[in-house]
Amino acid sequence: MPEGDVVWRTARRLDLALGGRELLAADLRWPSLATVDLSGRVVLEVVSVGKHLLTRLTGTADEPPATLHSHLRMEGSWYVERTGSTGGRRSASGIRAVLETAEWTAVGHKLGMLDLVATAHEDELVGHLGPDLLGPGWDPQEAQRRLLADPGRAVGEALLDQRVLAGVGTFYLAEACFLARLTPWTPVRDVPSPAKLIELVHRLLDVNKERVDQVTTGDLRRGRQNFAHARSGLPCLRCGGTVRVAPLGAPPQDRTAFYCPGCQAGPTPTDDGRPQQPLGHGRRRGVAAPAYRTRR
Numbered sequence: 001m002p003e004g005d006v007v008w009r010t011a012r013r014l015d016l017a018l019g020g021r022e023l024l025a026a027d028l029r030w031p032s033l034a035t036v037d038l039s040g041r042v043v044l045e046v047v048s049v050g051k052h053l054l055t056r057l058t059g060t061a062d063e064p065p066a067t068l069h070s071h072l073r074m075e076g077s078w079y080v081e082r083t084g085s086t087g088g089r090r091s092a093s094g095i096r097a098v099l100e101t102a103e104w105t106a107v108g109h110k111l112g113m114l115d116l117v118a119t120a121h122e123d124e125l126v127g128h129l130g131p132d133l134l135g136p137g138w139d140p141q142e143a144q145r146r147l148l149a150d151p152g153r154a155v156g157e158a159l160l161d162q163r164v165l166a167g168v169g170t171f172y173l174a175e176a177c178f179l180a181r182l183t184p185w186t187p188v189r190d191v192p193s194p195a196k197l198i199e200l201v202h203r204l205l206d207v208n209k210e211r212v213d214q215v216t217t218g219d220l221r222r223g224r225q226n227f228a229h230a231r232s233g234l235p236c237l238r239c240g241g242t243v244r245v246a247p248l249g250a251p252p253q254d255r256t257a258f259y260c261p262g263c264q265a266g267p268t269p270t271d272d273g274r275p276q277q278p279l280g281h282g283r284r285r286g287v288a289a290p291a292y293r294t295r296r
């Protein structure tokens with residue numbers, strides 16, 4: 001699932017392609033938006049807020065400025081191609097939005113959410129979010145206040161909660177908890193330094209926002225780029241023990257959390273000790289969750 005750094009980079013790419021340009025055509029293949037016509041509007045900017053994408057558009061004679069909101073959810077993406085090119089990089093059946101300018105066309109593929117609101121009402125879509133880790137108004141004190149508001153909650157669940165801070169998914173959850181040497185099930189009240197943890201999460205997303213590979217080890221070699229996420233069954237890069245995975249949170253909302261019992265202290269209430277399936281060095285992150293679920 002794309003996390004805050006990927007969404008930030010997507011927003012920048014869309015902004016470079018569409019910002020300041022008039023939409024000559026817009027095809028929104030979404031039931032609630034099928035009759036909407038955005039042609040003639042100018043894209044003011046595209047920004048990310050946590051894992052949400054906001055494409056801000058000028059108004060028309062009859063309509064106020066509008067924001068096209070999208071969320072990539074599990075497997076969505078936006079890509080940009082030269083207008084008039086055949087494209088074809090993704091299956092046409094997955095296309096949910098096409099925004100065409102004279103030079104560039106942005107294509108939203110397998111988007112998880114698509115909405116159109118008046119720009120003045122963006123808060124209806126993103127107002128509930130905690131501080132945006134990669135936003136211009138990043139506020140670590142407010143993120144800490146929200147983190148500590150529920151002291152009995154598992155820290156991993158709190159980090160995934162976009163109302164606490166916006167941008168973390170299961171990759172950065174696993175890596176931040178590994179680097180903080182805490183299991184994801186550690187109650188928030190037992191985190192020795194919440195401020196340092198928040199600073200760590202922020203740094204991880206910030207250093208990765210400009211690059212395609214997500215690296216938390218400082219080692220760019222494939223298979224050595226991160227410590228815990230999607231590495232269950234493999235030897236820990238730090239201690240040599242076996243990295244494990246277990247569900248975090250209650251079904252059906254549970255997520256997968258990877259951790260190393262040798263490096264991370266704290267409770268592991270949902271790890272039932274079953275043998276961990278090696279996923280192989282060549283596998284990409286994000287494929288581990290289905291592999292795990294088949295064994296439940």
Ligand SMILES: [Zn+2]
Pocket residue numbers: 236237238239240241260261262263264
């Ligand atoms: Zn370890």
